[in-house]
Amino acid sequence: MTDDIILKFANAEILINDTAYNKLSVQKNSLELADSLLDDLLRNQRDVFIVTEDILDRYLQDQGQVSNYGSDADINSIVNNIIVSENPSKAIKPPQSKLMPNVPFDFQIVKDASKKSYTSGEIKDFSAYFNSRFQKIKGLLSKKGELKESYPIKDLVNMNDNVRIIGMVNDIRTTKNNHKIMELEDETGYTNVLIHNDNQKLFESSDKIVRDEVIGINGIKKGNLVIASELIQPGVPRIEDKEMDFSAVFISDVHIGSSTFLEDAFKRFVNWINGDFGDEEKREVANDVRYLVIAGDLVDGIGVYPNQEKELTIKDIYGQYEEAARLLGDIEDVKIIIAPGNHDACRLAEPQPAIPESYAGDLYKLKNAEFVSNPSVVSLEGINTLIYHGRSFDDLVMTVNGMSHERTDLVMKELLEKRHLAPIYGERTPLASEFEDHLVIEDVPDIFHTGHVHINAYRRYKGIHMINSGTFQSQTEFQKIYNIVPTCAEVPVLNRGTMKIFKFN
Numbered sequence: 325m326t327d328d329i330i331l332k333f334a335n336a337e338i339l340i341n342d343t344a345y346n347k348l349s350v351q352k353n354s355l356e357l358a359d360s361l362l363d364d365l366l367r368n369q370r371d372v373f374i375v376t377e378d379i380l381d382r383y384l385q386d387q388g389q390v391s392n393y394g395s396d397a398d399i400n401s402i403v404n405n406i407i408v409s410e411n412p413s414k415a416i417k418p419p420q421s422k423l424m425p426n427v428p429f430d431f432q433i434v435k436d437a438s439k440k441s442y443t444s445g446e447i448k449d450f451s452a453y454f455n456s457r458f459q460k461i462k463g464l465l466s467k468k469g470e471l472k473e474s475y476p477i478k479d480l481v482n483m484n485d486n487v488r489i490i491g492m493v494n495d496i497r498t499t500k501n502n503h504k505i506m507e508l509e510d511e512t513g514y515t516n517v518l519i520h521n522d523n524q525k526l527f528e529s530s531d532k533i534v535r536d537e538v539i540g541i542n543g544i545k546k547g548n549l550v551i552a553s554e555l556i557q558p559g560v561p562r563i564e565d566k567e568m569d570f571s572a573v574f575i576s577d578v579h580i581g582s583s584t585f586l587e588d589a590f591k592r593f594v595n596w597i598n599g600d601f602g603d604e605e606k607r608e609v610a611n612d613v614r615y616l617v618i619a620g621d622l623v624d625g626i627g628v629y630p631n632q633e634k635e636l637t638i639k640d641i642y643g644q645y646e647e648a649a650r651l652l653g654d655i656e657d658v659k660i661i662i663a664p665g666n667h668d669a670c671r672l673a674e675p676q677p678a679i680p681e682s683y684a685g686d687l688y689k690l691k692n693a694e695f696v697s698n699p700s701v702v703s704l705e706g707i708n709t710l711i712y713h714g715r716s717f718d719d720l721v722m723t724v725n726g727m728s729h730e731r732t733d734l735v736m737k738e739l740l741e742k743r744h745l746a747p748i749y750g751e752r753t754p755l756a757s758e759f760e761d762h763l764v765i766e767d768v769p770d771i772f773h774t775g776h777v778h779i780n781a782y783r784r785y786k787g788i789h790m791i792n793s794g795t796f797q798s799q800t801e802f803q804k805i806y807n808i809v810p811t812c813a814e815v816p817v818l819n820r821g822t823m824k825i826f827k828f829n
Contacts, residue, residue, distance in 0.1 A: 620665020
């Protein structure tokens, strides 16, 4: 009988403390009472995840029953029969997330471009796209004290004094005297801005300025030039910490279907997230996981690069997503959020809409899966999470000195400061020229999650958790050529606000 009662509560994934258990187990009809109590809790008190003596007493009173304790000997006999783990000093501890199976996920899609992507492919769309970017970021810059009284560029004609302007960078080049000339544009006109190399701090900061970003300038107008004294990016303010009473897991670049996909490691990961793998610390954290966020490249795709078919074990895109559904389908009691990457079956141009159901029908059958665009913003129990696969990292690494694939935290920091996920137009990152620029970071996230480069990175910047997740794919031939060493099967977990890395390789 002892085992039967414990099993009933374990199956319902609700705890019962010792006192309540002892009182319930000595009732004449204890098994029937356990069934009816659990049924009542699941129907009417979904926020209860541990049954205490008070809860049991109220239930017995409602049922017209009197608490019926047996003798001390009976109680001691029952207590001695409570199941313990293989280590007798440690009682079995049911997973925390499994204690709340009927508590709904507090999950919301805050921003998604899947059904908001409009373009006719005409020249006017380019103008609308860049104007959308300019107006959004100009609005952020105009709130800064240094730029509250900025002027349209056309008004500079009659000025020969201190000026404040906001513009988009058309071009930036180095003069023969090693100064920099930046061409800035707004909706009213153009102007040239000189960055003098005598101002060493300003000159060094200008190294991070890239084409097509929107910035503010404080300076002095002299002739046809504005001599800059200050470069102002929109930046991000420091945000307050938000309390997390749950854990979230962040992965990307799984590359299911590739011959270099680490299937055994991924299966260990799935077993862990279900609470069935790892040491005590790993299981303790796994029991607290409510969300799994996948930032693109769930599968390896088809025809992504020349001769890719030679490196595939699943040579059909439908088969790759079927296998992904099979592997992810084993994950229980966790909300799975899936965004696409450049290897997934959707358009390459960003923003990428959510992976289409027509390609991933089996994935869409998973009741705990949510599909979002790249980029997107979701709320996990009130924690706003910006998801971006990270294709633009390639452009920043090639353009800005000091940036590298090994230090994506520096790249992520710069994107936050620019308030744009892919500021450079016309390089390796294809961008859709739409009526609205969906890659502007309009609101400051609590978490910024990216992938793409297959290398783990984490940094807390102005209160924002910046997480770049690694991969479940071993080193590829392409990576060997460029000496890129991936972080394989090492998973970032935000455990109630604290970053942990768990290894499954």
